[in-house]
Amino acid sequence: xxxxxxxxxxxxxxxxxxxxxxxxxxxxxxxxxxxxxxxxxxxxxxxxxxxxxxxxxxxxxxxxxxxxxxxxxxxxxxxxxxxxxxxxxxxxxxxxxxxxxxxxxxxxxxxxxxxxxxxxxxxxxxxxxxxxxxxxxxx
Amino acid sequence: xxxxxxxxxxxxxxxxxxxxxxxxxxxxxxxxxxxxxxxxxxxxxxxxxxxxxxxxxxxxxxxxxxxxxxxxxxxxxxxxxxxxxxxxxxxxxxxxxxxxxxxxxxxxxxxxxxxxxxxxxxxxxxxxxxxxxxxxxxxxxxxxxxxxx
Amino acid sequence: xxxxxxxxxxxxxxxxxxxxxxxxxxxxxxxxxxxxxxxxxxxxxxxxxxxxxxxxxxxxxxxxxxxxxxxxxxxxxxxxxxxxxxxxxxxxxxxxxxxxxxxxxxxxxxxxxxxxxxxxxxxxxxxxxxxxxxxxxxxxxxxxxxxxxxxxxxxxxxxxxxxxxxxxxxxxxxxxxxxxxxxxxxxxxxxxxxxxxxxxxxxxxxxxxxxxxxxxxxxxxxxxxxxxxxxxxxxxxxxxxxxxxxxxxxxxxxxxxxxxxxxxxxxxxxxxxxxxxxxxxxxxxxxxxxxxxxxxxxxxxxxxxxxxxxxxxxxxxxxxxxxxxxxxxxxxxxxxxxxxxxxxxxxxxxxxxxxxxxxxxxxxxxxxxxxxxxxxxxxxxxxx
Numbered sequence: 066x067x068x069x070x071x072x073x074x075x076x077x078x079x080x081x082x083x084x085x086x087x088x089x090x091x092x093x094x095x096x097x098x099x100x101x102x103x104x105x106x107x108x109x110x111x112x113x114x115x116x117x118x119x120x121x122x123x124x125x126x127x128x129x130x131x132x133x134x135x136x137x138x139x140x141x142x143x144x145x146x147x148x149x150x151x152x153x154x155x156x157x158x159x160x161x162x163x164x165x166x167x168x169x170x171x172x173x174x175x176x177x178x179x180x181x182x183x184x185x186x187x188x189x190x191x192x193x194x195x196x197x198x199x200x201x202x203x204x
Numbered sequence: 205x206x207x208x209x210x211x212x213x214x215x216x217x218x219x220x221x222x223x224x225x226x227x228x229x230x231x232x233x234x235x236x237x238x239x240x241x242x243x244x245x246x247x248x249x250x251x252x253x254x255x256x257x258x259x260x261x262x263x264x265x266x267x268x269x270x271x272x273x274x275x276x277x278x279x280x281x282x283x284x285x286x287x288x289x290x291x292x293x294x295x296x297x298x299x300x301x302x303x304x305x306x307x308x309x310x311x312x313x314x315x316x317x318x319x320x321x322x323x324x325x326x327x328x329x330x331x332x333x334x335x336x337x338x339x340x341x342x343x344x345x346x347x348x349x350x351x352x353x
Numbered sequence: 354x355x356x357x358x359x360x361x362x363x364x365x366x367x368x369x370x371x372x373x374x375x376x377x378x379x380x381x382x383x384x385x386x387x388x389x390x391x392x393x394x395x396x397x398x399x400x401x402x403x404x405x406x407x408x409x410x411x412x413x414x415x416x417x418x419x420x421x422x423x424x425x426x427x428x429x430x431x432x433x434x435x436x437x438x439x440x441x442x443x444x445x446x447x448x449x450x451x452x453x454x455x456x457x458x459x460x461x462x463x464x465x466x467x468x469x470x471x472x473x474x475x476x477x478x479x480x481x482x483x484x485x486x487x488x489x490x491x492x493x494x495x496x497x498x499x500x501x502x503x504x505x506x507x508x509x510x511x512x513x514x515x516x517x518x519x520x521x522x523x524x525x526x527x528x529x530x531x532x533x534x535x536x537x538x539x540x541x542x543x544x545x546x547x548x549x550x551x552x553x554x555x556x557x558x559x560x561x562x563x564x565x566x567x568x569x570x571x572x573x574x575x576x577x578x579x580x581x582x583x584x585x586x587x588x589x590x591x592x593x594x595x596x597x598x599x600x601x602x603x604x605x606x607x608x609x610x611x612x613x614x615x616x617x618x619x620x621x622x623x624x625x626x627x628x629x630x631x632x633x634x635x636x637x638x639x640x641x642x643x644x645x646x647x648x649x650x651x652x653x654x655x656x657x658x659x660x661x662x663x664x665x666x667x668x669x670x671x672x673x674x675x676x677x678x679x680x681x682x683x684x685x686x687x688x689x690x691x692x693x694x695x696x697x698x699x700x701x702x703x704x705x706x707x708x709x710x711x712x713x714x715x716x717x718x719x720x721x722x723x724x725x726x727x728x729x730x731x732x733x734x735x736x737x
Contacts, residue, residue: 070564074505084508098515100522100537123434146437146528147536160522222460223608225671248590250671251682251699266671266682285671308590308707329413336417336736344425 101162102145105138108157112136118149118158140165227264227287235290236300242267242288243305250285252302252312254320256345261297263316264289292322303328311335319344381405385718389418393496393722395445396732400725404718412713414706416736423737424696431691432458432666433532439683440526442698443734445488448481449676450683450698450734451530456610457672457685458532464662468612470534472653475612476544477517477527478674479642479649483551484513484525485677486635486642487558489729490565493632496722497574502564509557516547534659541653548650555643562636575629579712579724582626589708592701593679594638595728598623598630605675616648628727635677635729665689676701678729700734 114131126142127149129135150158230238247267254263265288292299299316301324302309313324314335321342333341383404389397397418403411426438439454440447452474459466491506514524520539521529529537539547565571581591586599596603597620604620606613621637623630666687674681679701686695705728712724 102522255695336420
């Protein structure tokens with residue numbers, strides 16, 4: 066027979082801080098773990114547009130266009146499975162640990178990351194100038 | 205059932221072991237009497253499923269009995285499951301219901317009817333095609349699998 | 354079927370095995386639809402409750418509100434990508450689905466999974482079981498109106514889910530299993546820390562369990578409600594805690610899949626078969642899971658966590674695991690190509706729905722939410 070079994074818990078909770086967080090005013094920022102799967106990030110400078118990520122994506126959220134040097138991801142389709150990150154040969158994809166912020170607009174039903182500026186063509190390698198002959202200090 | 209097989213004869217238990225499972229093909233006409241025999245021997249119905257193959261379809265009824273297998277057990281084998289399989293033609297497939305022996309089979313049979321279009325006669329609880337009300341009737345019936353890429 | 358009743362779904366349901374009482378016309382009968390939208394239900398299920406005054410005489414279930422056609426995806430996604438699909442069959446018991454699928458495909462392809470991966474899978478399964486049972490406890494408390502107990506259960510559950518996030522990156526849908534092993538490793542000291550924290554949570558769970566098992570108001574709602582005898586449970590093909598609460602000692606983990614052959618445990622069994630017994634079974638399984646996690650973490654070997662898999666699956670196999678709700682079967686059939694021929698999931702709630710129909714007969718209307726929750730319904734699993 067027990068009628069006030071929760072009283073100890075109630076007393077403890079009365080004098081301790083709340084277990085909940087006033088989201089979205091206070092985010093889980095300091096507590097999100099390193100491994101949390103939030104969203105995919107890309108370092109577009111080193112991407113070679115091989116489309117390995119697009120082929121591996123199970124939801125077809127990634128669209129790669131090599132001629133346009135464009136890498137698109139549909140955030141609402143991405144299920145953060147990490148497959149693209151694992152398969153990228155250049156390791157330019159990474160999993161950030163923050164969620165995509167909620168959005169109220171849909172641009173043609175695709176939440177598209179604006180295409181990054183196209184890669185600058187590499188400057189042709191300068192022929193190495195021979196080092197100036199060392200002049201001996203003094204005579 | 206032993207909870208840890210590690211102590212038996214000093215053989216360490218296998219990691220991620222594979223169960224012994226037997227499949228037996230029977231003609232549709234003998235389905236009910238075989239199922240009745242399974243019931244009398246104390247097997248429980250685990251599940252029933254339909255698979256569409258290239259030329260016909262097969263319906264598998266899987267049974268399990270605690271600690272028993274029709275395949276003789278040895279030290280490395282585990283308790284297995286026994287499957288009774290019937291082959292049905294692609295067009296107008298029909299099956300008798302096994303509800304007289306296993307009342308819970310009505311869910312599996314309704315599902316087979318809704319998704320694969322198999323007519324099952326004499327179900328305990330017949331939803332007449334409305335267990336899963338889909339936009340396309342019998343959605344799992346496709347002429348050829350549509351591989352996305 | 355004697356009485357005519359409103360049929361909003363358009364389903365003409367025949368009760369071939371309906372009890373005789375339904376055939377005699379009775380003027381005091383009403384049909385009350387329960388669900389698919391109901392505050393107590395985590396997922397939509399519809400029941401047509403035939404009532405005589407306040408007693409339920411018959412219950413006709415209807416599912417199909419979240420049917421997504423997962424099994425058809427086998428045509429579009431190859432066997433590696435199906436892991437992501439299997440992870441997402443359920444929003445509560447997700448990890449064990451993906452583990453069962455991977456085990457099935459690994460059995461077909463005769464892949465030797467590294468031992469460390471197998472132990473990690475076991476530990477994550479038990480953590481998933483902990484959070485699932487805590488979720489059920491919370492929902493059960495909510496079903497009989499004890500909302501603060503519901504909040505306390507979820508407070509503990511949140512800590513478990515945070516631990517899962519630290520280890521794998523996901524809270525429920527871990528996304529960490531793949532054919533050939535697991536995708537993430539956990540350092541040994543991190544694992545030891547997790548074990549210590551889980552054991553600390555065991556103390557809090559004990560306090561929660563005391564309220565569930567001994568509080569008067571809770572016992573009034575659970576004792577003697579929805580009794581399922583041992584013979585009925587066997588005949589209806591129940592699985593999981595439903596069956597173990599009625600006295601049948603069967604637990605799929607005793608088959609020794611994954612690393613369960615290396616840990617010592619025994620199925621948790623109660624004999625009274627009522628809702629209180631089911632609650633008690635799940636609570637005792639909480640502590641059993643903590644013990645299994647500690648054992649597995651102490652025996653985990655070193656090494657790699659995944660092997661490269663080549664080739665295609667050929668053959669068929671039924672892969673069985675013990676989910677928090679019971680035995681789940683993943684049937685995989687391959688024909689030597691990249692795409693599986695058939696992928697069939699028989700989830701535990703699918704096997705428990707007939708039992709729900711039987712225990713609802715003869716109960717009071719006010720007990721219906723408690724009884725529906727007592728089978729731990731995971732309808733999205735059921736309908737895939």
